[in-house]
Amino acid sequence: MMKKLLAPLILVAFLVGIQLLCRWTDTLYYLTQMTMAGYYSLLVIGLCLVMGYAGQISLGHAGFFAIGGYLSAALTTRNLLPFQKTFLVKALSSAGLLISGQDIYGEKLLVVTPWAACIAAVLIAATIAFLIGIPVLKLKGHYLAMATLGFGIIIYRVVLASSYFGGADGISAVPSFKLLPGLTVNGSTSDRVQNYYIAWTLVLFGMFLLRNLINSRVGRALRAIHGSEKAAESIGVDIARYKLYSFVLSAVFAAVAGVFLTHYNGSIGPSEASVMKSIRYVAIVAVGGMSHIWGALFMSVILNFLSLRGVFGSYDDAVFGVILILIMLFAPNGILRIGLGAKLKSFFQPKGE
Amino acid sequence: MAFLEVTNLCKQFGGLKAVSDVSFQVEKGVIKAVIGPNGAGKTTLFNLISCSLTPSSGKVRFDGYDLKGKKPHQVAALGLGRTFQNIEMFAEMTALENVMVGRHIQSRSGFFASMFKMPWTLPEERNIREKSMELLDLLGVLDCADVEAGSLAFGQQRAVEFARALAMEPKLLLLDEPAAGLNIYETAEVGRLIAKISDLGITVLLVEHDMSLVMDISDEIVVLSFGQTIAEGLPSEIRNDPEVIKIYLGE
Numbered sequence: 001m002m003k004k005l006l007a008p009l010i011l012v013a014f015l016v017g018i019q020l021l022c023r024w025t026d027t028l029y030y031l032t033q034m035t036m037a038g039y040y041s042l043l044v045i046g047l048c049l050v051m052g053y054a055g056q057i058s059l060g061h062a063g064f065f066a067i068g069g070y071l072s073a074a075l076t077t078r079n080l081l082p083f084q085k086t087f088l089v090k091a092l093s094s095a096g097l098l099i100s101g102q103d104i105y106g107e108k109l110l111v112v113t114p115w116a117a118c119i120a121a122v123l124i125a126a127t128i129a130f131l132i133g134i135p136v137l138k139l140k141g142h143y144l145a146m147a148t149l150g151f152g153i154i155i156y157r158v159v160l161a162s163s164y165f166g167g168a169d170g171i172s173a174v175p176s177f178k179l180l181p182g183l184t185v186n187g188s189t190s191d192r193v194q195n196y197y198i199a200w201t202l203v204l205f206g207m208f209l210l211r212n213l214i215n216s217r218v219g220r221a222l223r224a225i226h227g228s229e230k231a232a233e234s235i236g237v238d239i240a241r242y243k244l245y246s247f248v249l250s251a252v253f254a255a256v257a258g259v260f261l262t263h264y265n266g267s268i269g270p271s272e273a274s275v276m277k278s279i280r281y282v283a284i285v286a287v288g289g290m291s292h293i294w295g296a297l298f299m300s301v302i303l304n305f306l307s308l309r310g311v312f313g314s315y316d317d318a319v320f321g322v323i324l325i326l327i328m329l330f331a332p333n334g335i336l337r338i339g340l341g342a343k344l345k346s347f348f349q350p351k352g353e
Numbered sequence: 354m355a356f357l358e359v360t361n362l363c364k365q366f367g368g369l370k371a372v373s374d375v376s377f378q379v380e381k382g383v384i385k386a387v388i389g390p391n392g393a394g395k396t397t398l399f400n401l402i403s404c405s406l407t408p409s410s411g412k413v414r415f416d417g418y419d420l421k422g423k424k425p426h427q428v429a430a431l432g433l434g435r436t437f438q439n440i441e442m443f444a445e446m447t448a449l450e451n452v453m454v455g456r457h458i459q460s461r462s463g464f465f466a467s468m469f470k471m472p473w474t475l476p477e478e479r480n481i482r483e484k485s486m487e488l489l490d491l492l493g494v495l496d497c498a499d500v501e502a503g504s505l506a507f508g509q510q511r512a513v514e515f516a517r518a519l520a521m522e523p524k525l526l527l528l529d530e531p532a533a534g535l536n537i538y539e540t541a542e543v544g545r546l547i548a549k550i551s552d553l554g555i556t557v558l559l560v561e562h563d564m565s566l567v568m569d570i571s572d573e574i575v576v577l578s579f580g581q582t583i584a585e586g587l588p589s590e591i592r593n594d595p596e597v598i599k600i601y602l603g604e
Contacts, residue, residue, distance in 0.1 A: 209468040209469070210468075212467060212468050212469070212470045213464065213467050213468045216462060216467030216468075216470075216474065216478070217453075217456075217457065217460050217461075217462050217467060217474075217477075217478070217481065218462065218463065218464055218467045219467065220446070220450055220453055220454045220457075221454060221457055223443065223445070223446055223450075223454075224443045224446070224451075224454045226443075226445070227442065227443030227444055227445060227446060228441040228442070228443060228444075230405070230437065230441050231437065231441035231442070231443065231517075232443075232454070233405075233424070233425040233426045233429070234403065234405075234425055234429060234434070234435050234437075234441075234518075235429055235434065235454060235455050235457055235458070235517060235518065235520075235521050236426050236429035236430050236457045236458035236521060237426055237454070237457050238424075238426045239426070245464050246464075249464065291445070
């Protein structure tokens with residue numbers, strides 16, 4: 001029992017420590033990147049379930065992030081006033097899912113409430129993952145990678161090409177997302193600490209769910225699929241269904257991350273849907289040790305934070321590409337697992353003994 | 354109606370008839386062996402019965418169900434378990450976890466119940482663990498419970514694979530060369546094990562090369578050669594069958 005609680009407790013202590021440290025050193029602006037890194041981490045741990053545990057690669061997860069973010073952004077900013085007379089808008093309005101407001105130029109707006117938009121965005125992302133997953137997850141290895149890559153490219157081109165999603169500019173002026181009275185997802189400086197904790201509570205909750213899942217009947221079945229599909233189906237695991245459900249689940253994690261980060265930033269642009277983002281997520285899962293959800297979370301915080309701070313400069317994407325290549329070459333099981341100590345020891349030991 | 358009925362089963366790979374018009378039956382509770390030289394189509398036959406392959410023609414009935422169009426996991430759920438010629442371990446899971454996956458069809462918690470650790474999943478989980486430990490004990494590999502299956506010795510992996518198949522509480526167990534790669538002591542151990550499995554009331558159909566093992570433990574034997582049945586009967590009959598002697602010993 002103690003052992004199980006150790007890792008989450010360390011994480012909580014670390015998070016609180018960071019916040020206090022930033023406060024004392026008057027560097028609270030770091031929390032902005034830590035918040036964003038938290039949301040990206042939510043996506044990463046979901047991807048880790050599919051890649052590391054179920055053994056199915058996805059090079060299209062930025063697509064699900066973008067579906068969540070863009071839909072929530074569009075629904076909460078696109079004016080429904082011109083369609084006021086249509087049945088759908090009337091129905092939504094009478095269900096209390098619409099809210100009036102003003103845009104930055106003082107024009108009257110009628111938009112969907114953030115809660116309704118969030119739920120709709122996540123449900124749509126899950127549905128798309130389900131529909132895409134049925135045919136695509138029949139593929140294996142490189143073919144699966146290519147098919148999911150294709151999906152990611154489609155989403156990227158769709159948001160880039162459609163004016164509804166703002167084309168190359170993306171969608172800005174996304175309203176804040178009031179979760180509960182007193183708890184709001186937004187980017188204002190005064191709510192920075194609050195948002196830091198909202199993001200990381202979400203990550204902790206996600207970790208809680210995934211840890212439970214991994215150590216359950218379902219998690220064992222997923223790892224069994226990774227180990228040997230032949231053996232897994234011979235003992236009654238419905239591999240098609242388990243692959244599909246875990247894929248949908250990870251898409252939900254990605255979409256939730258997209259929704260929250262978009263409301264936090266107040267905007268979303270097409271770069272969030274780009275293939276380079278998907279590759280970055282895969283690289284982080286790989287560097288964290290593939291089937292190692294704490295490792296994925298750990299590397300995600302560090303790398304996303306550094307990237308968001310601009311440490312990698314304009315070589316940002318290149319850095320993640322290099323990381324992926326190096327990991328595949330030298331530590332396909334992740335750098336936390338290569339046993340650096342043993343390697344160094346054998347390196348310094350005289351040969352031929 | 355017999356427990357397992359294989360009727361006019363054929364499987365063609367391009368121009369090769371791997372299994373050609375094979376028919377036999379397995380009665381409940383017996384140990385039946387399929388023997389034959391290399392390339393006789395034994396493993397293909399097993400893959401057809403467990404629905405890993407679709408037959409070109411012919412029929413398999415198991416426990417009253419027609420297996421036509423069924424998927425391997427559905428056949429497993431009907432109570433048909435199997436092991437593989439080249440052991441298929443979940444190499445990165447521990448021996449215990451391997452066997453615990455074997456309890457899959459005997460348990461039910463799904464994605465939501467597992468994620469939220471619903472109260473009723475806890476006794477189920479405990480039950481899975483206890484049953485799996487019992488099986489590891491039965492097969493004499495309890496000390497390996499927490500070792501990664503991929504790093505176990507070959508014989509131990511065989512035992513874990515057996516335990517995993519038994520964990521699903523099958524009615525019929527297909528064993529594909531259970532003694533392959535084992536020394537004579539281990540082979541004798543496998544023989545005792547199969548007898549033990551049979552005592553549990555599980556019907557056993559096995560493919561095996563080791564003649565002494567087959568003659569020792571089986572109640573009935575089917576002989577395949579080039580995809581065709583050439584003899585079927587009691588071990589004593591098979592031992593003296595001229596056709597079988599010709600195939601195994603040459604003219």
